[in-house]
Amino acid sequence: GAVVSQHPSWVICKSGTSVKIECRSLDFQATTMFWYRQFPKQSLMLMATSNEGSKATYEQGVEKDKFLINHASLTLSTLTVTSAHPEDSSFYICSADGTGQETQYFGPGTRLLVL
């Protein structure tokens, strides 16, 4: 199957700082990338959908000014958590699909801890 990577795999930051998470499709071109958030013992919750070269579409209740998404190329999307607070601590997962892919492929996730 196709490979999606995320960087970093975990990050600890102070409250008020911004954190950028990268999502890359390594062996295919991802026309669409998705960002999810998962709290302990819960399922994945879709945050936003991003298409290369256009603005991301955010799910209801997700603050677009707080979670900045950029999909500048067909292999890279970034999620920036701005002015992070402890309640933003979570597991962030991206997924990608593209031409020729029969399904979405997920990255390994990024654990964010805001102190």
Added chain:
Amino acid sequence: LAKTTQPISMDSYEGQEVNITCSHNNIATNDYITWYQQFPSQGPRFIIQGYKTKVTNEVASLFIPADRKSSTLSLPRVSLSDTAVYYCLVGVAAGNKLTFGGGTRVLVKP
């Protein structure tokens, strides 16, 4: 996307076959059925996908009856490392948003 319903949890023992049934009564004509596996602190991993009848790969089998309103993921001879959460989704296609249900937490005991 069609809503799915699956058991919250299942226990099994090493070497046994585990069957997880998912209900998707409102599946659309063009929808495929996709199963993912997720280990703690990891992203979901694609297991298998099918449209009708039976699909088998090196990891699992997927059984889909003619009416496609349900599907059964079959894991043969599970091991401890198969302990994970398994998610059933329908309508997974390029550009489609995915709505994850609660999944089925499978615990394999020695």
